[in-house]
Each structure stands twice: as structure tokens, then as C-alpha cells.
Amino acid sequence: MIEIQNVSLVYDKKLVLDNINAVIKTSEFVSIIGPNGAGKTSLIKIMLGLIKPTSGKVLIEGKEPKEYIAKNKVSYLPQQTSINWSMPLRVIDIMLIENLKPFSVFKKPDKHKIEHARLMLDRFGILDIENKYLKELSGGQKQRVELGRCLLKKPQLLILDEPNTALDAVFNEKMYNILVEEKQKNNTTIILVSHDIGAVSRFVDRIMCLNVKLHCSEKPENIDYSKLVSVLYGSDTNIVVHSNGCESCQFYKTK
Ligand SMILES: Nc1ncnc2c1ncn2[C@@H]1O[C@H](COP(=O)(O)OP(=O)(O)OP(=O)(O)O)[C@@H](O)[C@H]1O
DSSP: OOOEEEEEEEEEEEEEEEEEEEEEEOOOOOEEEOOTTTHHHHHHHHHHHHSOSEEEEEEEETTTTHHHHSSSOEEEEEESSOOOOSSBBBBBHHOOOOOTTOOOOOOOOOHHHHHHHHHHHHTOOGGGGGGGGGGGGGGHHHHHHHHHHHHHHHOSEEEEEETTTOOOOOHHHHOOOOOOHHHHOOOOOOEEESOOOHHHHHHHHHEEEEEEEEEEEGGGGGGOHHHHHHHHHOSSSEEOOOOGGGOOOOEEOOO
């Protein structure tokens, strides 16, 4: 369980997060949505112990984030890639290196690890490029490699910051299915920052709507999308929320 308690953050006298309170249960799949600059990345960085809130705190299973992360399996996919794609490595190599810090030792992996990595590449539809060099990959292929790496260690907590920016529509759908499978198989708690309201509303357990304040934290079926769009993005906004099958797509206009 992640407890976000009275978290506020101020940058250069600007209030970026205003007294956020929320609880994310173990094995819950939660999406944080909100406009650019709403504080989404800042909030997940606080959850990861990467930045300190100005006030309030986050506890993960009752522990400070850094203490929890040191003792548990946590994967984080930041918005900006953490991989140097010009390294002279192949896709399969990067899947097998856990620690990307400079000078980390690349031990020869055992057969079981290689097989596990190849299965993950297959799951992400990129087994055919396992021997390609990193510099030869497209944006979407890089994104799939990063997602695959995140899941390899079967994390208890998976935090993804806009993982679908470079993905095509078909694989975007597949990614959500993989995440739901992961949550069901390994009880993974998943926090996903996204702008993709339509897709997340079909896959996640709960949507947290953030714009400096936490405006709502609800199951997708309980969300008033017209109100949400108006609160988050202002009036005069049109949005289509795609449901299963296009007959049930909803069109929302706030003006
Ligand atoms: N290191 C920093 N120093 C000063 N201000 C910052 C810093 N990082 C973020 N901010 C500011 O905090 C606010 C929230 O930024 P944040 O990256 O959390 O937003 P976001 O919701 O993730 O946005 P986006 O959807 O554009 O990624 C923005 O106004 C941003 O300019």
C-alpha cells in the first residue's frame, strides 16, 4: 500500500502540488492523468524518493520510499530514456544488464536468464530484433525494450511515466493488456502517468485526476468525464472516450 499524506511541493515559489492525499492499494492499477505541468511527474518522483516534498510524506508499506526501494523490486520508466542508445550493445545484451550505471560489470548471464529475456522480447513483439544494435532501433522499438526491461524482474511496484508516447495504436492496446496480465499474475502495483484518458479508462482500476490538486480518484466507471475534462483542461475542450466497440464511444464537449 502506498500512502500519500498531505504532500505539497513548491518550486521557485510556485505551488506544484497542493496537499495531495491518496492511498494506492497493493496490486492496484492506477493511472494519473492531467494536463502538461499538472505535477504528475513530480508526484511520482516523490513516491520514488527522488525528490523531497516541501511538506507531507509518502509511505510505501509503511516505509520511506528509499528504504522500501532498497529492499524490494521496483521498476521505474521515466519520461526521458535512461538508456544511452549509442552504446555498442545489442537488444538482447541490454535486456540482460540490470545495472546501467557506468562501470557496472556485465557478467555472462546463465541460460535461464537469456531464455527469460527472449520470452519478454517475444511478449513485446521484438524478438526478431534481438541481435540488432541499439543505435539501429526506431523510437517505438526502444520504448518496447524499455518496457520489457521494466517487467523482467517481476516488480512489486511498477511506475511508468507516459510509456506510450512512441507506441503505435495496436501495440498501445497490447501494452495495456500486458500490464493487466502482469498485475494479475504477480500482484504488481502499477502507477501509470498518461494523457490517454480513453485507453486508461478501459484498463485501469482507478484514475487519479491531478492538476496541482487531486481533483478526483475514482473507478473509471464512476467518473464524470465532462466535468473531469473541464476541471483538468478548461472549457471549450472536446474529447472522445473510446469504450469497447465504437458504438459505445462517448463524445464530451465542455462548452
Ligand atoms: N526541477 C524543477 N525545477 C523547477 N520547476 C520544476 C522542476 N521540475 C518541474 N518543475 C515545474 O513543476 C511543474 C510540474 O511539472 P511536472 O513535470 O511534474 O508536470 P507533469 O504533469 O508531469 O507535466 P507533463 O505532462 O508536461 O509531463 C511544472 O510547472 C514544471 O515547470
